[in-house]
Amino acid sequence: MSKKCAKCEKTVYPTEELKCLDKFWHKACFKCEVCNMTLNMKNYKGYNKIPYCNVHYPTTSFTAVADTPENQRIKQNTKVQSNVQYHSEFEKQKGAYTQVADTPDMLRHQQNTKNISLIEYHRNFEESKSQFTCVTDTPVMKTQLTNTKNVSLIEYHKDFEKSKSKYTQVADSPEIQKYLQNTKNISLIQYQKDFTDSKGSCYQVPDTVEMLTHRRNTENVSRIKYHADFEKMKGKKLTVVDDPETMRIKQNTAIQSQVEYHKVKDQLNEMEIRRPDREARDELEFEVGFDMEGPGVQEVEDVPTRRVGSISDYDPMNNQFGSISRYSGGDPEPPRGYQAPPPQSYQPPPQQSYQPPPPQPAMPPPSEGMVCKALYDYTSADVDEVSFQEDDLIIQCQPIDEGWMEGTVKRTGQRGMLPSNYVEPVN
Known part of the structure; x- marks a missing residue:
């Protein structure tokens, strides 16, 4: 079946065949429908499968119609879904950045891209200058417009946050000054009233999940830090300044040691003082005479007393060994055949003078x-x-x-x- 030209309805041979707009054309018959300018595949524009040039391309007109409930519902759902998806992706990407070092190839590529972008932009701008095309908004363009609006809101809020806490000082009018003074007085009265009402009262609130999580994280971080420092310092000796508790214990120990030392010293002094008198009394000689032929015992006159050296005669109440007595007529008689031991002389050792220890220097304050x-x-x-x-x-x-x-x-x-x-x- 031979191919027919859409313009002249004659047979189109392969050498002069031009296929466009789902039709076959002679190259010479492919012209603008209005001005009959010869067109090619680069400068034609099709409308209802008819070729036009850029100048005579028909303008699209729109008719405003009322939105049906179905269209309004679809528009609302699309808007909600777009906002939800945008905020979801925004929250996921918030705070996530990957920084890499720019290599020479990357820097060269960025510079070339910038140059090509400027060249392409200026070329397209020069070609499309004074040419405008009205087309219907496609879903992609609507999405782009919505994204641009959202980005504009983000930029607005970002600029607003930057300029927050920046003020322009102007002179206060009398009305403003009066209002500020009244506000200050009311605030002080209300504060004093609330403070008086809440004085001495405590409010208990249940721990939220965030508070429990924060306390657990704080405890874990504290334990991890403590154990990490403990492992680092294990086996190392540190000289630290004594704290007040250690200084107090040292001071009490020194005082107690001094008390014990002086206590022993006083006891030694007392023993040294008492020893010569006791030994002097032990040096006294006792002369006791016995008449072995008679039944009685005759005591020699003017015989001094002495202590019997038996451990069984120890008197704990008087701290004396034996009982001191004179053998007289009514006193108990000594056993038969008893002879007094010969007197022994005792030489007391020379008493050494006690030299107190030199005073210790006072400890400097910590x-x-x-x-x-x-x-x-x-x-x-x-x-x-x-x-x-x-x-x-x-x-x-x-x-x-x-x-x-x-x-x-x-x-x-x-x-x-x-x-x-x-x-x-x-x-």
Whole structure:
């Protein structure tokens, strides 16, 4: 079956065949429908399968019709779905960036892309200058317009956030000054009233999931940090400044040692003082005479007393060994055949004079090291932390990392970890 030209309805041979707009044309018959300008595949525009030039291309007109309930519902659903999808993707991509170093090839490619983009833009702009084409909005264009609107809102809010807290100072009018003063007075009255009503009352609220999660994370981070520092410092010896508790224990130990020492010294002095008198009494000689032929015992006159050296005669009440007595007519008689031991002379050892120890120098007060002042109240969240109040002094501070330090609260004497952003250094 031979091919017919759509313009002249004659047979079209392969050498002069031109297929366009689902029809076959002679190359010479492919002309504009209005001005009969010869067209080609590069400069024609088709409308209802009829070729036109750029100048005589028919303009599309639109008729405004009322939206049906179905169209309104579809438009609303599309808008909601677009917003949901946009915000979902925006939240997923928020805060996620990948930074890579620009290689020479990438820099060259960016520069070439920029140059090509400028060249292409200017060429298209020059070609399409003073030419306009009205086309219906496709779904892609509608999506692009909606995205542009959303981006515009984002840019607006971003600029608004940047300019927030920036003010332009103008002179207050009398009305504004009066309003500010009234507002200040009302605020003070309401504050004092609320403060008086809520004084001494506590409010308990249940822990939310976020609060429980934050407390658990804080506890885990504290334990991890503590164990990490513990593993690093394992096997290492550190010389630290004695805290007030250690100084107090040392002072009490020294005082107790001095008391025990002086107690023993006084006891030794007392023993040394009493020893010569006791030994002098032991040196007295007792002369006792017995008449072995008669039944009685004749005591020699003017015989001094002595103590019998039997352990069974120890008198704990008087701290004496034996009973002191004179053998007289009515006293008990000594056993038969008893002979007094010969007197022994005792030479007391020379008494040594006690030299007290030289006085010890007074201990210097402990150094407080780095001292910080508390800016806020803080309650410990773990066993290795300390609590303090505002304006408390923290002594012997030792930084651990950029967020924590270790120190001793001077008011309570407790030592532990504390956040470094709650205090400021004093010295």
